[in-house]
Amino acid sequence: MLRPRVRFAPSPTGYLHVGGARTALFNWLFARREGGVFILRIEDTDAERSSKEMVEGILDGLRWLGLDWDEGPEIGGPHAPYFQSRRFDRHRAMADRLVAEGHAYYCYCTAEELKVRRAESGFERYDRQCLKLSADEVAARERAGAPRVVRFKVPEGATAFDDLVHGPIAFDGANIEDFVIVRSDGLPTYHLSVVADDVAMEITHVVRGDDHISNTPKHILLFRALGAAVPQFAHVPLILGPDKKRLSKRHGATSVMEYASSGILPEAMVNFLALLGWSPGAGDRELFTRDDLIRAFSLGGISGGNAVFNTEKLEWFNQQHMMLLPPDELGRRLQPLFAAAGLWDPGYLEERHAWFFAVLELFKPRAKRLADFVEQGRFFFSDAVEYDEVAVAKYLRDMDQHLGALSEAFARVEPFDSGSLESTLRGVAEGRGVKAASLIHACRVAVTGKAVSPGLFDVLALLGRSRVRARLAEAASRAAALRA
Secondary structure: OOOOEEEEOOOOOOOOOHHHHHHHHHHHHHHHHOEEEEOOEEEOOOOOOOOOOOHHHHHHHHHHHHOOEEOOOOEEEOOOOOHHHHHHHHHHHHHHHHHHOOOOOOEOOHHHHHHHHHHHHHHOOOOOOHHHOOOOHHHHHHHHOOOOOOEEEOOEEEEEEEEOOOOOEEEEEHHOOOOOOOOOOOOOOOHHHHHHHHHHOOOOOOEEEHHHHHHHHHHHHHHOOOOOOOOOOEEEOOOOOOOOEOOOHHHHHOOOHHHHOOOOOOOHHHHHHHHOOOOOOOOOOOOOOHHHHHOOOHHHHOOOOOOEEOHHHHHHHHHHHHHHHHHHHHHHHHHHHHHOOOOOOOOOOOOOHHHHHHHHHOOOOOOHHHHHHHHHHHHHHHOOOOEEEEEEHOOOOOHHHHHHHHHHHHHHOOOOOHHHHHHHHHHHHHOOOOOHHHHHHHHHHHHHHOOOOOOOOHOOOOOOHHHHHHHHHHHHHHHHHHHH
């Protein structure tokens, strides 16, 4: 195989959404697997809806995912510029060439004229009225500066291609109208611009969404008319929501950076997106590093069926990848979230790192997103306990004296570790004639503020004697107030 050249060509009319991210990932994996070139090209032809902010959002999303591009914005390359709007002169030159060689023609029909003729004929396709104009008629209209578009002349017969995902696909030319390649305002259309840039950038494989299949015969015809090599096409399945409708805002977040800010790891998102419509083959393995994916990826592994975006599955991947992070790396990833919550202490990665990492280990089996470490573990990192009043009412009532006795017992326990704490608590419960489970629940609410937490005795040991006793005292006061 020749060294492949692939491109990801997003429109900056929105941030990088998960569908575009998955398309970028497939292109990137293919290029990396085959030793090829991954090109980023910004298709900013929609001037009204495109913005610099959206361009930066796309770049940020790709950087977060770790999808580095070999040619494109901020890097450059032999085919710069990589913004489509800066290449219009080249596109128009190609249109002029197509007209000169008889593959395209000027059309002077107004929108109103087309509407009337289509209503009269009952056909939506353009009737080629302007193709019948003589050379003198065309010259006269050009001298008069008559508004016109440029239409591509679709040849007779079928346009067929072998899709690398779906197999052989063919379109009858009789069902494709002579499509516009330059608008009346002089701006090239998507069809011309994308093919012109693919030719100039020597793209060998076009990997894009299924929604582009209907565009492909038009693009193939343009490649052929320009005498250029036709790239191979691979149309990947769309991503659907759980209701089997196309993924949209109603299904939740769609921008990859929304997931980043909510505590999803890029490693998890890459792993999850790769398996949306692609399979590594035999076996039921699901966890892959980025390097694993590069080694395993092939376009042949892409399924023709649509994939369903399942947030719970994404969170499962995230949990698994968080478990794989070394403690110091997990700590660095968490630092910005703890800082934003006002809970960060530089010592957590320095002299207090052993304690900090031990606390994180408690929450790894429970945390689905990075933010969960902050929210679930807040009682470790703040002296103020936020009490769940429902838990207080349920578990602290009539427990004030028992909690006081437990605090006194904890003052003497040595060593202050989980085993000693558990035996002490159970001894206090037995001595006072209460169920150990009741005292465990009350103690948990007292020190964490919640009815649910990691293993209580591990929590107590890491909180330390003074903090535990202070919280037991506060909880005893709350319990007494409930009885008053």
